[in-house]
Amino acid sequence: MSAKATARQASPGLRRVLAGAAVVVLLGAMALDTKVIKIGSAGDVRNAVFSAADYGKSEFPKVQADVEARAADAATVATAIAKDRATAEKEYGVPAGVGPVISVKFTGVVGEGKSGIYKVAVDGLPDTLTVRVQTGPAINGTELRDATGKITFGQFTNQIEYQDAGSALNNEMKKEVLAKVDTSALTGKTIAVVGVFKLVNPKSWLVTPVRLDVK
Template sequence: MSTQTSAAAAKPGSSNLKTMIGAALVVVVVGAIALDTTVVRIGSENDVRQQAFSPESYGADQFPKIQAAVTDKAVAAGELASAIAADKKAAGEKFGVATSTGPVMPVSFTGVFGEHKSNYNEVKIDGLPPEIVVRVQTGPAINGTDLRDATGTIEFGQFTNQIQFQDAGSAINNEMKKSVLASLDTAALSGKTASVVGVFKLINPKNWLVTPVKVDVK
């Protein structure tokens, strides 16, 4: 009888020991998890959402830099036309930024805007040979990636894929529309004189499709 009583008395102590060991293991595991966990504040640089590519943010960040660079390097239209007529390749190498489809040329001029057609206005520029047609993209659609490619500092390798690279170009165009074209009444530009700074891709030397970074209507 006494042996059975002793065995029965020993069971609660054994159970308590197991409970204590289990609790200790839980504390150890929780502590290890805590040590291996990094707290990420919403909006911080470690927030994955902040690491995702945002075309809108990219365009807003890059356009002012492109605008400043193009303005700094812009060549007067008359000088540029003469250089292209003399040696198209040499002019592209001297003044432009190379791309796979032709150099992007920075240009500045003052001229009289013609009627708005589709997404552009033709501009008549004094001193420019009459066979050279200059059109300025005034929207609503802005075509091409000339602004993205204008400085040579934005390259495909900086992006995850081709879609992201294209989105970057579109976002820069959209930011230009907000910063430069939003205040213009394109329907009322015809007959007005304006100073323009912009870029065009040198493919046909007699046809310049200029994407502006500045338009100052007189």
């Protein structure tokens, strides 16, 4: 057998050996470059996915505590707004788009309600001022999200998450505050409220509660 024939017979085997060696090298390189992520660890990408329910559960108590700490008596706030709105906004409000969000507290008698929104007669407030409290089932607005000034758009991936954060806080408030109250039978009862409203119309406050107790 000639040397050329021997080389031709050896070539397929040699190629298989070389191919196998290349695969081994490639697999080794892949193994070295592979990072093992433990489920539930900081590197688990699922931890980075925004969960509205988890956000509401963790953040509502913080918002509630902040609002209760800064809440001023409704009569005091109303007097300040009537005297000098701009000064009152700076003293009691947190900037939030078209109007500041103000934290207030009051006790009053519940009047007529519609779609879960009740008028409340509060002593010390002028007759020209209407105070309403929303009790669900739908809680509208982002006042809870904006009330502290500590929750900002930059903390979220996009506008959808930012909006979902507001809804999550509203939903958690319903669970922690309104679920303990028979909101269908409030008319005629006296309630103590701590909550927030966006100051747009100084003669009409729509309050979102963080605490509501029936006397």
